[in-house]
Amino acid sequence: SRRRHTRSLCDWSSDVCSSDLASLYWLRSQLDPSPSDQIDDLNRSLQAYQQALAGADADLPSGILRRICTNLGAVYSLLSSVDDQQTNLQQAACAYEQALQYTTAATDGIDYGNLQNNLGAIYWRLAQIDQPEQYLHQAIQAYLEALEWRSPTEEPQEYGMLQNNLGIAYWGLAQHQQSPDALLPAISAYQTALQYRSLDSSPLGYAATQNNLGTAYWDLAQYQTHQPEQRLESLQRAVAAYATALETAQLILQQDPQAPLGFDRSATCHSIGVVHDQLAQLLPSHQSTERQAHLQAALGNYLMAYQGWRDRPEQLDVLGEAVAHHIHLTFDRLGMAAQQAVLSQLPAELLARILPGRSPAL
Numbered sequence: 001s002r003r004r005h006t007r008s009l010c011d012w013s014s015d016v017c018s019s020d021l022a023s024l025y026w027l028r029s030q031l032d033p034s035p036s037d038q039i040d041d042l043n044r045s046l047q048a049y050q051q052a053l054a055g056a057d058a059d060l061p062s063g064i065l066r067r068i069c070t071n072l073g074a075v076y077s078l079l080s081s082v083d084d085q086q087t088n089l090q091q092a093a094c095a096y097e098q099a100l101q102y103t104t105a106a107t108d109g110i111d112y113g114n115l116q117n118n119l120g121a122i123y124w125r126l127a128q129i130d131q132p133e134q135y136l137h138q139a140i141q142a143y144l145e146a147l148e149w150r151s152p153t154e155e156p157q158e159y160g161m162l163q164n165n166l167g168i169a170y171w172g173l174a175q176h177q178q179s180p181d182a183l184l185p186a187i188s189a190y191q192t193a194l195q196y197r198s199l200d201s202s203p204l205g206y207a208a209t210q211n212n213l214g215t216a217y218w219d220l221a222q223y224q225t226h227q228p229e230q231r232l233e234s235l236q237r238a239v240a241a242y243a244t245a246l247e248t249a250q251l252i253l254q255q256d257p258q259a260p261l262g263f264d265r266s267a268t269c270h271s272i273g274v275v276h277d278q279l280a281q282l283l284p285s286h287q288s289t290e291r292q293a294h295l296q297a298a299l300g301n302y303l304m305a306y307q308g309w310r311d312r313p314e315q316l317d318v319l320g321e322a323v324a325h326h327i328h329l330t331f332d333r334l335g336m337a338a339q340q341a342v343l344s345q346l347p348a349e350l351l352a353r354i355l356p357g358r359s360p361a362l
Contacts, residue, residue, distance in 0.1 A: 035082050045075045077092040089122055089129070112149050113145075114146075117142070123139035143166040190209050193209045197209050204252060214239075235279050238272075242268055266304070270305040323346065
């Protein structure tokens with residue numbers, strides 16, 4: 001019995017040493033200047049973690065096994081960013097699922113929630129590569145499980161982040177299902193997230209979630225073509241959310257010009273311009289003042305988008321299509337003089353892109 005116990009202690013020591021070595025390789029990979037060196041160290045880390053698991057004694061505490069598997073999943077996730085994305089993401093998911101086998105939700109609630117959040121993020125990334133609906137459903141389920149073990153009062157920032165992630169997963173599912181069914185829970189999740197990602201407590205998170213909410217309402221409006229009142233409300237809510245996101249981003253950047261916003265302000269300006277155009281198109285003729293205000297707001301946002309995208313030809317093509325539609329819409333709703341006023345405000349480069357044959361020097 002004493003000999004068996006001694007061997008068990010030696011096994012523990014060996015497994016822990018392998019795990020520590022794996023962690024060192026993992027840390028060194030973050031300092032590697034070249035991708036090839038980073039890949040080599042991450043692979044060495046994987047081998048050491050796998051060696052620790054392969055030699056694990058049956059009596060090894062579940063907490064140690066959970067930690068090894070969790071770290072293994074994290075290393076696979078890092079490796080997926082630099083090498084064989086799909087395979088390494090699948091391996092990361094397997095590692096996190098294995099870690100859950102050594103986790104009891106009732107006693108390890110925080111670890112259980114963290115693992116489910118990690119799984120949700122991996123499934124989301126896999127959905128961008130293959131089998132999107134399957135992986136998005138799995139991401140949603142993982143995020144819902146994670147939320148069960150997050151306290152909104154004790155961990156408001158983490159809870160709000162999870163709700164935002166859940167909203168993104170529902171929104172992604174709606175894109176693939178070509179249905180509004182998943183947009184309603186996406187909007188609900190974003191609205192819940194904003195209760196905990198406030199302007200004061202988390203300005204970056206607040207801005208990003210407002211931007212996400214604007215997109216969800218805009219998408220919802222596209223399914224409400226036969227429900228004019230609901231469509232009008234959805235478009236108005238999209239404008240309000242987008243405007244809040246842009247205002248918050250401006251405040252953040254005034255304090256820190258290098259702050260990571262998490263979304264492209266120019267893309268948001270383009271989107272809010274399109275929504276204003278749709279509102280102008282939707283409003284009845286007797287609301288000419290409101291229609292004109294929406295058209296002016298649309299043009300102003302298109303011009304702001306141009307300032308951010310002027311060195312990005314592909315984005316300028318997208319913007320050019322929106323502005324060309326805006327020109328025709330302005331003529332249809334306000335007449336020739338208003339259309340000429342729009343043309344006079346467009347930068348020469350953008351005007352030449354919209355109207356072939358016009359010289360950028362004009």
